[in-house]
Amino acid sequence: MKKSSHAIVIGSGFGGLAAAIRLGARGYRVTVLERLDKPGGRAYVYEQDGFVFDAGPTIVTAPFLLEELWQLCGRKFSDDIDLREITPYYRIRFHDGMHFDYSGDQAAMKAEIARFNAADVAGYDQFLEASARLYEIGFDKLLYVSFDTVGKMLKSAPELIRAQFYRSVYGLVSRYIKHPKLRQVFSFHPLLIGGNPFTATAIYTLIAQLERRHGVHFAMGGTGTIVNGLAKLIETQGNTLRLNSTVREIRVDNDKVTGVELEDGERIDADVVVSNADSASTYRYLLPEHARKRWSNSKLERSRYSMSLFVWYFGTDRQYPGVPHHMILLGPRYRELLDDIFKHKVLADDFSLYLHRPTATDPSLAPEGCDGFYVLSPVPNMDSGIDWREAAEPYRRKICRALSETVLPGLEDHVVTSRMLTPDQFEDRLFSMKGAAFGLEPVLTQTAWFRPHNRSEDIDGLYLVGAGTHPGAGMPGVISSAKVLDEVVPDPAT
Numbered sequence: 001m002k003k004s005s006h007a008i009v010i011g012s013g014f015g016g017l018a019a020a021i022r023l024g025a026r027g028y029r030v031t032v033l034e035r036l037d038k039p040g041g042r043a044y045v046y047e048q049d050g051f052v053f054d055a056g057p058t059i060v061t062a063p064f065l066l067e068e069l070w071q072l073c074g075r076k077f078s079d080d081i082d083l084r085e086i087t088p089y090y091r092i093r094f095h096d097g098m099h100f101d102y103s104g105d106q107a108a109m110k111a112e113i114a115r116f117n118a119a120d121v122a123g124y125d126q127f128l129e130a131s132a133r134l135y136e137i138g139f140d141k142l143l144y145v146s147f148d149t150v151g152k153m154l155k156s157a158p159e160l161i162r163a164q165f166y167r168s169v170y171g172l173v174s175r176y177i178k179h180p181k182l183r184q185v186f187s188f189h190p191l192l193i194g195g196n197p198f199t200a201t202a203i204y205t206l207i208a209q210l211e212r213r214h215g216v217h218f219a220m221g222g223t224g225t226i227v228n229g230l231a232k233l234i235e236t237q238g239n240t241l242r243l244n245s246t247v248r249e250i251r252v253d254n255d256k257v258t259g260v261e262l263e264d265g266e267r268i269d270a271d272v273v274v275s276n277a278d279s280a281s282t283y284r285y286l287l288p289e290h291a292r293k294r295w296s297n298s299k300l301e302r303s304r305y306s307m308s309l310f311v312w313y314f315g316t317d318r319q320y321p322g323v324p325h326h327m328i329l330l331g332p333r334y335r336e337l338l339d340d341i342f343k344h345k346v347l348a349d350d351f352s353l354y355l356h357r358p359t360a361t362d363p364s365l366a367p368e369g370c371d372g373f374y375v376l377s378p379v380p381n382m383d384s385g386i387d388w389r390e391a392a393e394p395y396r397r398k399i400c401r402a403l404s405e406t407v408l409p410g411l412e413d414h415v416v417t418s419r420m421l422t423p424d425q426f427e428d429r430l431f432s433m434k435g436a437a438f439g440l441e442p443v444l445t446q447t448a449w450f451r452p453h454n455r456s457e458d459i460d461g462l463y464l465v466g467a468g469t470h471p472g473a474g475m476p477g478v479i480s481s482a483k484v485l486d487e488v489v490p491d492p493a494t
Contacts, residue, residue: 002027005492007272008260010247010286010289013041014057014475015231015465016276018069018482021164023274024237025072026456027492031268032234033260035246035431039231041276042430042437045224049417050367051315052222053374059326060217061210062476066226069479073233080229082220084361089216091324092185093407095332100185104215126210127176127186127205133163134202135209143471143480146454146488153449165203166444169195169261170335172202184334190196191378193473194306198335198341201444210476218325220362250275250286250462258462271352271460279452279468280305280433280440287459294457304443305436306473307341308381308423312396313374315417320357320408327355329408342441345380347391353377353399355407370416373408375399381423382435388422396420439468448471454481455488463489 004062009016012034020030032293038044042056059064063083070077077083088103100112137159147153164172170187177183189207190200217251219225231241246263250273259269275282280303283295331337331350340348354376359366366372378400380386395416404411423435432439440446452469465481467473 005271006031006269007274007489008033008268008270009274009276010250010260011035011041011276011466012039012227012231012241013276013466013478014043014093014227014230015467015478016274017227017234019274019276019463019465019480019485020239021069021072021230021237022482022485023272023489024239024488026205028272030234030237030239031270032239033245033247033262033268034241034243036429037243039209039241039243040224040227043158043223043227045222045227046313046419048419049265049315049373051313051370051417052224053313053372053419054356054358055222055311055313055421057223057475058218058358059221059476060219060226061207062214062479064214065476065479065483066245067232068401069233075233075236080232081226084220085215085217086325086328086361088328090125090328092188092330094181094184098181100181101171102185113182116182120177120179120182123176123178124186127173128209130164130172130176131205131209134165135206135213136223137163138203138206138471139210142448144483144487145470146484147449147451147470148453148455148457148488149199150449154272157187160203165201167202168198168206169200169202170197170278171206183472184330188328190442193442193477194436194467195442196307196338198338199342200442201447203447204442207474216326218358218361220364222358222362222365227276244349247277247286248492249288250459252283252287252291252459254490255458255460257289257459269463270461271480271492272463274465274485274489276441276466278432278436279464279466280429281431282325282464282468283458284433285431285453289432292458295452300433300447304441304446305381305383305434306438306441307378308380308426308435309437310377310392310395310399310422310423311374311421312399313419313421314409314415315366316371316374316408317369318371318410318414319359319369323355323360323407325357325360327357329353329355329402329406341380343377345384347379347384347386349397350398351377351402353402355403375403379423381437382427384423386423388424392420392422438473440468442472454484471473
């Protein structure tokens with residue numbers, strides 16, 4: 001590699017920003033290319049009518065991963081970002097009106113469990129022991145490992161098998177917890193990263209452990225303050241973030257990257273290219289098929305993709321003080337609804353919702369006396385054939401009525417600003433294959449070595465970060481994917 005080795009990072013989501021900082025700390029000259037007008041990717045920020053809406057991630061469960069990035073740049077995370085722990089973590093409301101306050105207070109958690117089924121308190125302790133074993137393997141030992149050889153996966157297999165990783169999340173929960181409502185409470189977490197609790201491997205019970213050990217946090221000013229903080233770190237390293245810069249092609253010569261070409265024809269040479277774009281879209285659209293061996297078009301078509309999301313961002317001219325920061329409203333069906341979303345790919349008449357009210361913690365995100373929200377509904381990806389240009393507004397109205405009749409009384413009369421994010425926008429605006437909101441679905445056969453590798457199997461000098469590679473989606477996962485690069489990207493020439 002020549003002196004002052006140049007690395008290009010495609011995309012400025014959390015994975016791309018973290019990758020740029022880590023490469024910069026190792027001495028690379030780094031250029032980040034972002035196709036939108038602001039950094040963040042799925043963590044984009046919308047501002048309208050005095051309201052601030054985080055487009056995507058709102059939950060910080062592993063602050064230490066962010067603190068490490070600031071430390072690499074000689075700075076202290078808490079000097080730039082005001083992070084607040086949320087209590088309860090979530091209020092989970094069932095269709096019959098009952099609710100469960102999910103928190104990090106173990107005495108309070110056991111009291112909540114006992115309200116539903118006292119016999120499940122002991123089972124909860126057993127579940128915590130089982131999920132702790134999976135956390136210690138999956139998070140502490142394997143999170144930063146590059147599974148670029150099958151041997152690395154086989155080496156960890158015996159320990160994972162003893163910890164029952166082969167079960168589904170719902171299957172592991174059901175071994176220890178019997179009440180049907182409590183089974184939903186302790187199995188919903190894979191939905192936060194695009195997984196179906198009935199098919200996602202039990203390794204993802206580590207999410208509950210991550211919350212229990214490190215808390216659930218929110219950044220004052222919104223998640224966008226973290227994005228802007230990471231972008232500033234890149235600038236302090238003397239590196240570059242270019243907005244409105246769409247990559248048309250990753251240039252390859254003899255199965256080795258030589259740089260990229262932008263939509264306007266500009267060519268930029270590089271020794272290393274890191275794609276934070278969706279992994280399937282990277283291989284399908286940014287690389288010529290003749291240069292690919294493992295990730296051919298046919299293999300990409302056969303792969304399983306996560307569900308998509310319908311997100312409605314809205315502001316009200318009144319406040320709803322009884323609504324907590326994070327709320328999950330479960331519909332009348334659980335397994336059947338997930339089958340409709342993941343398997344049958346139909347837009348069901350019922351739904352389950354995640355309601356985010358950031359103004360419960362930070363009133364500055366809305367005008368005085370107002371509240372800001374987004375409500376998220378898991379929906380099928382674009383394989384469904386749904387025309388969201390026609391379906392979006394009727395679906396929004398249905399959700400609005402449901403909220404107005406339950407936790408946000410009179411909502412229909414108090415909405416003063418509104419916008420939507422639909423699966424077709426995940427596909428077109430966020431460059432995600434099939435409009436999948438979280439990339440490849442996190443099932444056992446698409447985990448670790450079976451996912452697109454952090455170091456490309458096909459192209460020398462190409463690396464991947466983000467939801468579609470190891471370890472997977474979610475803020476901790478995509479930030480950790482950048483840490484894997486420390487293992488696989490060679491040092492720059494000095």
